[in-house]
Amino acid sequence: MTFPDLIPSLRPSMPGLRGTLEANAPMAPLSWFRTGGPAQLLFTPVDEEDLALFMAGLPARISWMVVGLGSNLLVRDGGVEGVVIRLGRGFGGIALDGLTITAGAGAPDVKVARAAAEAGIRGLSFLRGIPGAIGGALRMNGGAYGGETKDVFVSARAIRRDGSIAVYDAAAMGFSYRRCSVPADVVFTQATFRGEPGDREAIMAEMQKITEARSSSQPVNTRTGGSTFKNPPGHSAWKLVDEAGCRGLTVGGAQVSPMHTNFLVNLGTASSADIEALGETVRERVLKHSGIELEWEIKRVGLAA
Structure with a gap:
């Protein structure tokens, strides 16, 4: 189009x-x-x-x-x-000040985790397990491997729809599971986090364990969108998908990853329609099997062809 x-x-x-x-x-x-x-x-x-x-x-x-x-x-x-x-x-800068680290909204989560580790700041290693940028972590209260953005969050700067600057503290962010309550017409530009004193080598070792865990359990280095569905209260999305018989399921060029069933993969020829149709098929099968309706975690935008 x-x-x-x-x-x-x-x-x-x-x-x-x-x-x-x-x-x-x-x-x-x-x-x-x-x-x-x-x-x-x-x-x-x-x-x-x-x-x-x-x-x-x-x-x-x-x-x-x-x-x-x-x-x-x-x-x-x-x-x-x-x-x-x-x-x-222009939004990828990272600056350190004692136990605080300020990062632009475009800074990759992994780079922020690494900067904190090298400075001996403990508490941000979980960011190594999130394949995104700080802006997304703020908007979705991104989390992995036992940590969430809200755990280390101090404040964030943003641009309102009228072009004015806004500053949010933790209370104003309204963090909950994979959400924040800041209006959707606000654009985050940077955030400040605070960790705790830690041993650099121990933190680096923790990050390496996260790296190895991701590599052994998730389809990294593939055309995927990360976790497809949010975990329903008291349940793991991947397990619900697996129990519904969807491991390896395909629609066109899209597949439910055989390695981790909460990941959808573009095998190389998939259209976005293939991927979305596969996700909806999975949701239908899970609902029929368990009575639980999965909610998309991946953000779907735009018009159908």
Whole structure:
């Protein structure tokens, strides 16, 4: 699908904008599934100030969304109408101050975990097990291997829809399981976390164990979107999927991973429609088998082809 070009109508209203605007930009390369149609407009801001300028000048009639590393994202084959804001290099900074670490929303979780470990800051190793960026960890209270974002969170900076700056403390974030209560029209730009004093070598060893556990139990280095479904209270999603007989199940070029049944995999020829249809088939089978309705953890966006 090809969308009308928004750039001619937007550029004049945003003098001084320094970021990159791309019309009908391919989204497949930005998603770990490597599927999906284009973004009507892809904006990559240079920094927080640039993002604020863009948000303030974006007409209310135009829809928009934010992406980071694209690790937990399924872009439908028809593409994304409106604006996709990609937080890239300008939001990847990491700074240390004693036991606190401040990271941009585009910083990969693994790099933040590594920086903390090298500084002897204990408590952030769980981020090594989350294949995403800090912005996503904030939005979803990302967690793995016994830790969650809320456990080490201090504060976050963000841009409101009108371009103004907002600062959130832990109470204002309203963290719960794989959620925060901050309005969806707020874009996180950075966060500060606090850990505890620790031994560098011990922390590095802990991270290595997480790395080995992921490699032995999850389909890493494949075209996947991470955990597909949220764990229902008192249950493990992978176990429910497995018990419903879905291990290895395929739809088109998409497959339920034989290694870990809460992962869907693009075998190389899958469309986004294949992947979403497979996920819905799994949900139907689990509901029929156990009476439990699984909730998608992967964010599905865009239009069907």
